[in-house]
Amino acid sequence: MHVLVAGATGKTGLRLVRELHRRGHQPVAMVRQGSDTAALPAGTTVRHGDLTDLPDDVCQGCEAVVFAAGSGGATDDAMTERVDREGAIRLIDLARMAGVDRFVMLSSVGAGDPDPDSDLATYLKAKHDADEHLKASGLEFAIVRPVALTDEDGRGEIRFGDDVDVSGKAARGDVASVLAEALTDSGWTGQTRRMESIPAAA
Known part of the structure; x- marks a missing residue:
């Protein structure tokens, strides 16, 4: 399966690209111009696309899309809106127009009922x-809502x-x-699920 990965060089996206390779898929890494792609597995297809200005054909030839991107904790509210809301919505629309079969969203545990008083209020909203x-598209x-992420393998x-x-914590x-x-488990179809990594017993 050709899978477009938004955020392919990020901490979670890079792990996902490697996992897709391991499972026999053909990941298409969507990256911004000038991004460091050296860590991507050999043979990974690279496609340029910026979530703040996506080309109309970014999803062409892909059967599935995974949104594993994020504006990052250091960005202001305006950029968070442009990437995590507007960019994600635009990618969903382009996926639908391109005839993509499945869209998997990496969300957040707090997105179900965003707390307006949270430090992450803009991001969660x-x-x-x-x-x-995505649900209405x-x-x-499938929507995955992990708790706070760590850089561990799990x-x-x-x-x-x-x-x-x-x-709790969720290992990337x-x-x-x-x-x-x-992407392939029918049990995930139409599902929105929170997740955490179960810590090792003391």
């Missing part, structure tokens, strides 16, 4: 709006749904694995 747009979708021990500890390696699984 942007993610919420993008998630809702007519695309086959152990593959994962908890989903209402039992997730919202103050586990998140990448879940995103890849959501």
Whole structure:
């Protein structure tokens, strides 16, 4: 499967590209001009695209799209809106117009009911709006909402749904694995699920 990955050189996106290769897919890494692509696996197709100014044909030839991008913690509210809301919504629309079969969204645990008093209020509201747009798009979708991310590989021990500890942690390696699984697992179709990595026993 040809899978467009938005945010392919980020901390989670890069792990996802590697996981897609491992599973026999053909990831298409969407990167901005000038991005460092040296860490991408050999043979990865690179396609230039900036979430603040996406070309109309960015999804062409892809059966699936994964949004694994983010504006980052150092950006102001305006850039957060442009990337996490407007950029994500534009990518969803382009995927639909290109006839993409499935769209998997990396969201956040707080996007379901954004707290307006949170330090992350703008980010969570942007993610919420993008998630809702995806649900209404007519695309086959899956939405993954992890708790706070860590840079660990994870152990593959994962908890989903209402039992997730919202103050817990999710290893980026586990998140990448879940995103890849959501591309092909029919059980994920139309689902929005919270997730966390289960910590090792003391």
